[in-house]
Amino acid sequence: MNVTVFGTGYVGLVQGAILANVGHHVVCVDVDAEKVDKLTQGIIPIYEPGLEALVKENSAAGRLRFTTDAAAGVAHGAVQFIAVGTPPDEDGSADLQYVLKVAETIAEHMQAHRIIVDKSTVPVGTADKVRARVAQVLEQRGETALSFDVVSNPEFLKEGSAVADCQKPDRIIIGTEDDHSVEVMRELYAPFNRNHEKIIVMDVKSAELTKYAANCMLATKISFMNEMANLAERLGADIEAVRQGIGSDPRIGYQFIYPGVGYGGSCFPKDVQALIRAADAIDFDAKVLKAVEKRNYQQKTTLFEKILAHFDGDLSGRTFALWGLAFKPNTDDMREAPSRVLMEALWAAGAQVQAYDPEAMEETQRLYADRDVLSLCGTKEAALKNADALVIVTDWQSFKAPDFDLIKQKLSQPTIFDGRNMYDPKRMARKGFTYYSVGRQAAF
Numbered sequence: 001m002n003v004t005v006f007g008t009g010y011v012g013l014v015q016g017a018i019l020a021n022v023g024h025h026v027v028c029v030d031v032d033a034e035k036v037d038k039l040t041q042g043i044i045p046i047y048e049p050g051l052e053a054l055v056k057e058n059s060a061a062g063r064l065r066f067t068t069d070a071a072a073g074v075a076h077g078a079v080q081f082i083a084v085g086t087p088p089d090e091d092g093s094a095d096l097q098y099v100l101k102v103a104e105t106i107a108e109h110m111q112a113h114r115i116i117v118d119k120s121t122v123p124v125g126t127a128d129k130v131r132a133r134v135a136q137v138l139e140q141r142g143e144t145a146l147s148f149d150v151v152s153n154p155e156f157l158k159e160g161s162a163v164a165d166c167q168k169p170d171r172i173i174i175g176t177e178d179d180h181s182v183e184v185m186r187e188l189y190a191p192f193n194r195n196h197e198k199i200i201v202m203d204v205k206s207a208e209l210t211k212y213a214a215n216c217m218l219a220t221k222i223s224f225m226n227e228m229a230n231l232a233e234r235l236g237a238d239i240e241a242v243r244q245g246i247g248s249d250p251r252i253g254y255q256f257i258y259p260g261v262g263y264g265g266s267c268f269p270k271d272v273q274a275l276i277r278a279a280d281a282i283d284f285d286a287k288v289l290k291a292v293e294k295r296n297y298q299q300k301t302t303l304f305e306k307i308l309a310h311f312d313g314d315l316s317g318r319t320f321a322l323w324g325l326a327f328k329p330n331t332d333d334m335r336e337a338p339s340r341v342l343m344e345a346l347w348a349a350g351a352q353v354q355a356y357d358p359e360a361m362e363e364t365q366r367l368y369a370d371r372d373v374l375s376l377c378g379t380k381e382a383a384l385k386n387a388d389a390l391v392i393v394t395d396w397q398s399f400k401a402p403d404f405d406l407i408k409q410k411l412s413q414p415t416i417f418d419g420r421n422m423y424d425p426k427r428m429a430r431k432g433f434t435y436y437s438v439g440r441q442a443a444f
């Protein structure tokens with residue numbers, strides 16, 4: 001099938017690559033000429049395991065092309081994916097300007113029936129807005145006889161395992177009431193729907209809400225566990241024991257119940273906020289979601305508070321080694337990363353940061369190029385040199401079993417603040433560390 005994808009970010013690029021890999025002919029359109037240029041040369045602007053090989057192979061096979069030429073993109077695909085950003089606008093609602101711009105572009109150039117697919121995360125009612133915008137432009141063009149459908153097909157990939165998630169999706173949500181669109185979408189996704197039925201067809205609004213409901217449920221699990229962690233810490237319990245204890249109940253399960261430093265990234269914070277605003281707009285008070293957001297906001301400062309308390313409220317002149325900058329492992333994404341809240345609080349308190357991350361150094365450099373209070377170090381060991389303490393923010397695999405003797409040797413004080421509960425407190429105390437973690441008692 002011929003497919004066009006607008007937007008070559010995490011979602012659009014991965015979607016384009018996996019569709020091309022099963023034999024579809026994919027044209028990816030982006031307004032960012034530099035990005036398109038790089039992609040055409042096989043240079044991938046983001047870090048995502050397996051993506052580079054997929055893009056290179058399918059480009060070489062002629063099934064995957066990148067362009068800024070929107071007209072060519074619209075001419076190419078019977079299916080036109082919209083996979084552009086939906087960032088929060090000033091009040092936290094989803095900003096639909098990029099989505100509606102693509103809708104307009106498609107309408108300006110289409111010469112035959114098109115299935116327009118909202119892949120971006122968009123509020124309930126967006127498909128109607130896209131439909132109205134397309135109809136309006138077609139009317140201006142005097143082409144009211146041209147037919148089209150707007151389908152909601154939200155994306156559930158996780159950054160860090162985006163390729164694998166798209167190749168083996170848990171479910172494929174198709175929101176439309178048009179039988180022809182369902183048939184076309186089924187054909188498009190047939191290669192990913194072989195093992196068992198994964199396609200769930202529903203009305204457009206339910207499909208749009210499904211995406212928000214999924215992200216908000218996951219964010220709720222995280223905030224709930226962080227709340228329990230705060231309680232455990234204050235009541236003398238151990239959240240890791242509690243986690244095991246509740247995860248063993250199949251109705252709860254072990255997934256997504258890790259306490260930590262709060263959720264970040266480009267999706268959970270903005271999607272929770274957007275659903276709250278959407279609820280406000282219809283005078284519905286989304287009480288649970290507001291609490292989820294509040295807990296997360298507070299959780300991002302808990303590590304800083306522990307550091308401040310340990311150093312008797314004075315961090316001026318102190319230096320901290322920071323392991324992990326990305327909002328989670330296996331990505332270079334720094335959007336809403338808890339590390340940013342922590343670093344900015346440390347700097348405001350007069351401290352310096354020596355940081356290391358396996359993938360997010362370039363992005364951190366771009367964000368904080370002007371900060372002389374930040375040194376980016378080439379290795380996790382280099383970040384430790386003469387620091388007053390080690391602070392762990394992201395649970396990268398390579399931080400799981402470090403050389404503790406070396407850490408002790410390099411730090412000026414053997415103190416660790418672990419925002420991901422990576423180590424056993426008793427063992428850390430035996431090794432001579434003062435060790436703080438989340439939802440557990442400090443060990444020394």
Ligand code: NAD
Binds near residue numbers: 009
């Ligand atoms: P992104 O910011 O990484 O990429 C968006 C791309 O769209 C950019 O390359 C930008 O240049 C391009 N673009 C903007 N306007 C355009 C236009 N008119 N024509 C063509 N290209 C245009 O965004 P992303 O992370 O890929 O997210 C895209 C959408 O998918 C968002 O709604 C997001 O909420 C949703 N989503 C993201 C993830 C994720 O993990 N990143 C997961 C599921 C869903």
